[in-house]
Amino acid sequence: MAPGRRGRIARRTAIIVAVIVLSLFMEVSGFLATPEEFRPEVAYVTMHAIVPLVYAACAGVAWSLGPNPVPARMMVAFVALWIPTTFFQVVEGIGWLWPLLYGAHLLWAIVPILLPVVYPRGQLSAPIDRWLVGIILGISVVFFLGAVLLVGEPADPTFCACVPNPYQVADAPGIFALIDNGYRMIGAAVALVIAARLLVGWVRGSIPARAVAFLMPVALFAWTATLAALVVTYAAETNADKVLITVSLVALASIPVSFVAGVAHTRNMRARVADLMRITREGADRGLWAESLARTLRDASVRVYWWDEEKGRYADAAGTPIEDADADPRGSHSILPVASPLGAPIALIRHDRVLTDNARLLDGVSSALRLSVDNGRLRSEIERTLEQVRQSRQRIVEAGVEARRRIERDLHDGAQQHLVSLGMRLRLAANEARDTDEVQLATELEGTIQMLNMALRELRELAHGIHPSLLSSGGLSLAVPELAGRCPVPVEVDVQAEGRLPELIESTAYFVLSEALANVAKHSGASRAWVRAYVEDGDLELVVRDNGTGGASLDKGTGMLGVADRVDAVGGTLEVDSPSGAGTTLTVRIPLDGQLAEA
Template sequence: MRPRGKWFVVAAAVLAGVGAAAALVRGGYEVPVELVAPTLVLNLAVGWSFVGVGLVARRRRPASRTGLLMVLLGFAWLARFLLAVDTTPAFVAGVLLGSVSLSLFVHLLVTFPTGRTTSVAQRVLVVVGYLLSAPLDAVFLALGAQRGRGEGPPPNGLVIAPSNGGFTPEPVDLVVQAVVVVLLVALLVSVWSRWRAAGVAERRALTPGLVGGTVVVATLLVERTAILLVLPPSAGVVLAWSAQVVLVVWPVALLLGLLRSRLDRSGVGRLVIDLGDGPAEPGRLRSVVARTLHDPSAEVAYRLPGTDDYVDAAGDPVDVAPRAGRAVAHLVRDGRPIAVLLHDPVLTGEPDLVEAVAAGAGLAVENERLHAQVRHQLREVRASRARLVEAADGARRAVERDLHDGAQQRLVAVGLALRLARTRLGAGSPDELDALLAEAGDELAGALAELRELARGIYPPLLTDEGLGPALASLAERASLPVVLGAIPGQRPPEAVEQACYFVVSEALTNAAKHASASRVAVDVVAEGDGLRVDVVDDGGGGADADGSGLRGLADRVAAVGGRFAVSSPARGGTRVTATLPCG
């Protein structure tokens, strides 16, 4: 709200209070002198407290409707004094506007602190609350209800005083009070359910308003129940005064909640001191931030340089995508994102507190991010070392199996053929010897071909002799599915990078043929900055597991030369394997 608008509301509230006092004193009803001052003091305190705290809430949380609702409630409360003017229009306006204050109270308590309904039960309570105010009163007024208008103090309980000879409410009033009691009970149940379902941080934000509002509701509930029970006038007076006295509690409770937020921000200084004491233990920053925000579920995730991946203090990957029940605040240093703060969504209502905590923890976040990066790298190195050992053992077993099942069997057959030829050297015919020697030659040729194929799989000679282009062209020709080979840089990269590039394409083609049910694969190797970017894209079914042994082995190979490896494989969207390899 703009300053001019704020002062306009303040002036209007002052004028409404002055008008209320004038109506009470000069409105035409006989009010006992001893009741004028208490009535004015109490009612002005209620009305002005709601308006004042509402303006503060509006300034503190402009996105929330709570402040606006409080201001409206304050004016509706002061508008009740139209009942003190002894005319029919004033009586009608006073009844209609005065009853709205209870509906606004229900709306505020049900939707605190956002002022917006978030469930069907809340919407029902708010709608019923409004239907029981002006619309219902309009029906009763049209039917001729007078609500105690006539001799004595102003009607409708504006001035709380015992009636002479007691007061017996009309049946229609008893029905209305019974419905109001049911509404108040439902309101208490709603408040209790919200508080039980809330987390620690949300409870901290809700408690001041809900506790104060619960006290008011409980007092109103007792007062309206007393009306239904037709208690003696003296008891009704005490309960009526009590209901209005405790109504002042709620704005004060909300104001205390606002002051608590300021105290929380002042606790950021303690956060800086706590982070400066003692060694940087993993997770210590998270615990200090969680304590400062009063949110035990708060987490800090650190961005790995050059990637969009985040890890916690121990180096474990963290999913920072927005999800239900979690809000994300990005921490930026020198214009670059370094971490994110995951916290309870209720803290989005206190952006200044979150920003203050983020700023206070900035240096510690940078330091712990570096530690987390090192821990993540150590974990990756250990895991990569284990995978390399496992891959090497698997490769040795595969070579042994290939030699045993292929070349070894052929060489055994050659030995048998040669021994058989030797035994028949003197007795056998030349044709028979020629056939045996021919068979031995064929087996030797087959064994040699298999050994060459095996050697090509371990390390292709064509890659060493001719370079990456011819080696990838040979891969494309031997592939079991069509391969479209894009442009290949003419200048040969370093040997380690060239080998990594070759095996990335080889493994990706093998996966596409075996698992992707692809009909076409495109391979591109392009220069990018001081390195190469390898893209292998198929049109298969997608859903590739980036943590599978084959792709994980490729990631280790790429990481070994300082590169980055990524796999994108949405369901039914094909698979893209990308490796960025530095050549410097």
């Protein structure tokens, strides 16, 4: 955790703890200072003390959820302003203090009225909200000034035996009663208007709007309804029903809970953007992306319009261009443009207007879409590059095969023919020398002929190793048995490849088997080996098995690596099963792409 963040958390925790201590001090000290015959019931005091604790706890949660700190500060202010009337028994002898507290003891009502107004972004949006806030703040200032300047020594002993008010400028109880009742009635009316607006908006709203609004309208409406009833009983100077007071306190405490629950819900919606990231791994499949986005935002009206560079317009996955009504900023929907880091247009996302309150959610959606498009582009580029590399490797292999064939043909048609002609001439010369009794010359020529035959045999073996002529003339069915016959380890051969295979496949298969049998002879310590070649499901499968010591691995030696490189060059796969002491099985599968060469 960063030092700055730790400092902010410590300061906020200290503030919350301080206001909780202050609230509990006022509650407990006021209860103890009140004479027993005037004390309220313990259950009421407990419920009254729980309300600010709920606001304090919700302030901590709201601060952690953020990003706007205003709602959390308002909840902290509520705790400090939640002044129980019994507390005036504690400060009744402090003349400069109790009038100020009396003027502020109802200001807590501003918080539960304004919290729904700034929900969920922590700021005002509509002009009517600003008017309502102005009314609340205006009447609160009037009440505070009226209480400080017009209230004298309270006559009700259950309130306090307070000393005279040093700030009093006039003895006008009637005027203050009018201000007092007017403050309560106007405040209740404004709260009812706000609750009605939220409730109507929630009922008429779309699914995203209802999800974002959550429980706030119900909580606020329950509190304002009981508040209005309490205002009426206060104006009539009658005692309020205990059940009504309890319901009012419970509803009042539910307002911050609803607030943080709704904010947490929007935060969880941002977390669900992670579901979109799973799609980005495969790139932006346009139809699937739009469906997943609608499911993530819980907004069936979501539409995604992609930028068509060729036609210079936005269109959905089906190619239908965006309509003017969809792009109308005055409608019930908003448009979220998504562009690349360089400013090139990517898409437009039409969504429910209520989601504009969740800026971080929309930022996450934009980032996910950009990442999806980038992943798709990079994936296409990588696949194109890999295909180019594969084709390049295949061309190199084909060129190598052609070069081998050309060298073998040149050796056969050139050097071998010259050596054969030279051998025939030497044979004629040896015969002529023997006929003329030049025995020594004939003997030397015979020795030269033997050396020439050895060189010719080695040259033929070299040409055969470069490219066997049997493979060109008869395919694997002729070349593999001949190859196995030259292995010092007895090999059982089963070749079932019918007809001729593509030339590159045959050449690759032959040299894979050649290197595999060379490894058997050099490293396996086997007394017997088996070779099988057959075509199955469009693949040529080669299996080389021996009864040697096992322990072979692609990580050991260059023989296996040579086999792996040859197989990989034609898009094949290689499997090695070589448990220690149980022999080695080499399995190679080479795709034929459905194209078999004619015999």
